């Protein structure tokens with residue numbers, strides 16, 4: 494059922510993450526991703542980011558990816574260590590290119606401002622590297638790119 498997403502499976506790492514946003518100073522980051530499949534109709538993932546200079550843990554996400562067997566619609570369900578939960582949905586734009594966008598974002602009542610309103614991601618293979626690009630809209634800024642990173646298979 495999730496065979497058409499099998500190109501995501503495995504462990505990926507990048508020391509070349511680029512973060513930016515109109516309200517932030519540009520930054521570099523390290524990130525490790527793992528996508529696993531245990532025979533259920535879903536893929537489980539962990540995304541762990543680290544500070545480029547100090548190597549200290551930063552942003553972390555855990556979640557699941559599901560695909561509707563009939564419509565081939567993809568759902569990406571994520572919980573983040575910043576207190577955010579989100580469901581993004583979308584589809585394969587090409588055999589190894591996934592485009593998704595949040596329809597639900599939940600946050601803690603005591604989360605930091607500005608709050609995230611909407612998130613968009615693309616995952617795609619570029620040669621033998623996996624690229625992830627994340628854009629977001631917050632309560633203060635319209636939809637703008639926040640992260641761009643290419644991972645190598647570990």
Ligand code: HEM
Pocket residue numbers: 512514516517520522542543544551552577606607608609612627629631633634639640
């Ligand atoms: C800042 C959201 C992933 C690093 C922010 C801000 C938001 C945000 C709302 C504050 C923006 C502002 O003040 O205008 C998200 C979301 C993510 C994500 C929704 C995933 C879907 C990441 C990742 C990193 C990262 C993977 C990698 C290290 C940062 C840094 C800042 C920041 C360094 C500025 C300092 C801070 O506020 O902590 N992010 N972020 N973010 N983000 Fe992300």
